[in-house]
Amino acid sequence: MDCFSVNYFLRINCGGKEVKVDDKGTTYEADDEPGGPSKFVQRTRVLKDFNIENEAGGVNKAIFRNFTAAVTANTVEIRLYWAGKGTTGIPDRGVYGPLISAISVDADFPVPSENGNSMSTGAIVGIIIAVLFTILLILGILWWKGCLGSKDTIGQDLKGLDLHTGSFSLRQIKAATNNFDPANKIGEGGFGPVYKGLLSDGTTIAVKQLSSKSKQGNREFVNEIGMISALQHPHLVKLHGCCIEGNQLLLVYEYMENNSLARALFGPKEYQLKLDWPTRHKICIGIARGLAYLHEESRLKIVHRDIKATNVLLDKNFNPKISDFGLAKLDEEDNTHISTRIAGTFGYMAPEYAMRGYLTDKADVYSFGVVLLEIVVGRSNSSIRPKEIPSIFLANSFKAKGKLMELVDPRLESNFNKKEVIATINVALHCTNAEAAERPSMSAVVRILEGREHVQGFVPDSSVSLDEMRTKEIMSQDQVTKSNDDQS
Incomplete structure (x- = not known):
């Protein structure tokens, strides 16, 4: 079965609850109170006192009749019921059952379109292909602009540098800064906010957090690490290390008590x-x-x-x-x-x-x-x-x-x-x-x-x-x- 097709079913109900007809021709289910609101939705009666043997001209002969029906809620029902006969013992033992022994329906009947708006399988496949192409195009543009894979790029850039600095985990930085508590914020620069922190060994640090998602900000991050990690002088700020984890880019410096x-x-x-x-x-x-x-x-x-x-x-x-x-x-x-x-x-x-x-x-x-x-x-x-x-x-x-x-x-x-x-x-x-x-x-x-x-x-x-x-x-x-x- 085509995975994009809509399933249709034909169901014939030859049993179920007893349906009664009052003297006015109104049908209702047997457990409804007479005169009360009927649970049974009224159907259209298409035949009455139908004798299939007479209509077919004998037994074991097929008969075809076409009936037009309005289908709602994707369901069509065919009900056969009898207003009087149907037992084999009342009033006298005999055969009073239905004359129809079976109903045959061609399973390969044509399915009408729903409200004339159903799409073919080809159209659905075409739409899916177009959507996938659009998604791939957007991802390509984001990658070209440096919005995707920037962290991996930074990691590759850092591998090529002779770094003389350490590495910190995000868990260490969060513990040191109390999860970047605003109370620990000591400055704000073009690179991003700066937080005061305390490492587990008692070392006070300053953590600079990259706030910009731009490619320029990433370049500056790599540039700063590459430059300052190779420099040691009493009048240059000391870089303890960095953290590249998740969506965080962090630089860890010595803490300067009197700020800028x-x-x-x-x-x-x-x-x-x-x-x-x-x-x-x-x-x-x-x-x-x-x-x-x-x-x-x-x-x-x-x-x-x-x-x-x-x-x-x-x-x-x-x-x-x-x-x-x-x-x-x-x-x-x-x-x-x-x-x-x-x-x-x-x-x-x-x-x-x-x-x-x-x-x-x-x-x-x-x-x-x-x-x-x-x-x-x-x-x-x-x-x-x-x-x-x-x-x-x-x-x-x-x-x-x-x-x-x-x-x-x-x-x-x-x-x-x-x-x-x-x-x-x-x-x-x-x-x-x-x-x-x-x-x-x-x-x-x-x-x-x-x-x-x-x-x-x-x-x-x-x-x-x-x-x-x-x-x-x-x-x-x-x-x-x-x-x-x-x-x-």
Whole structure:
């Protein structure tokens, strides 16, 4: 039998409950109360006092009659009943039974369509094939966009890396963070939320959870593990390990008690920390040492691409550590640049990189110069209000007027080393030179900040006016916005 066909049955009822007919011709079942509502649905009587022997002209002769019936609820019934005769003992013994001994029906009768809307087997098969094709097409598109198999891809990518980091199970991470309890959330970045956790051995950790399902987020996850697992330095955040399990992508770092430099300097007032000048100066030197290691001392020469106050973390002793290597790039050849997709944060990006995608380690130097100014001024360069002038422009303007001390964060009052502050501002201006070739190396910056080398007073290129620099910043913002739109 075809598995797609609909089954039809013909049933002939020659028995069952006794059916009575009253004097008005109404039929009802014997157990119904006379005069009450009948359970028996009335049928159409097609023959009465039918004598098959007379109609057939003898016995053992077939007779054919056609009757048209309206079929409802997929059921047709044929009932044969007798209004009087039917026993063999009343009133006298004899034969009073039915004259019909059998009814034969051709089992291969044609089945009418239901309401004219029934589909053929071929049509049903065609629909099923079309549905399966559509499902396969959708799965193919999802796979092509990276929505399927991303975790397996990440696993394959990690197998090819020489990782110097550990692996954690999801059960360990959930136990450490109390199943990602919101009370343990300590931050939120572009990568995703960050939770404080406590391992079974008593080690306090920070767990970064990938929230984006995009292919870009997956690439950053792999990139971060590959980069930071190969780096060890006192001013780079330490990666304990990762977890790739189920739908979770997790990075496990050392816990930094004082959170980020951004929150300490210009976060909500309840989170701001009182950072005196010696502490700020120590933070400046620490960041510079970390970048000098990435650019010049590490076996892998790396451009971070996203140096900003948010990505500088502070431990319990306010030692700074650079974090978030999701956008980092290898600088594989000296004295050359990398042409790459623009990614980063507005307010920290070097002009040549923001506008042309021209990337060298000098892009990090520029970003570091912005962070230096933020530390001195105590104000973010990327979240300024529309009428406020960015710190870079203020510094250049105030230097030209000989009023550099007016830049200093009022919270420091007069409790700072004037010579160190002036040197720090001059280094920041030198690092944010519009010409990349004029920016110093990070090792030179370390020597200057430590007082081992003198910094020449930096004067901006006279060919680059303040208005032109602001125009470049606006163009940079537009370029970054367009790049981000292209990624989404």
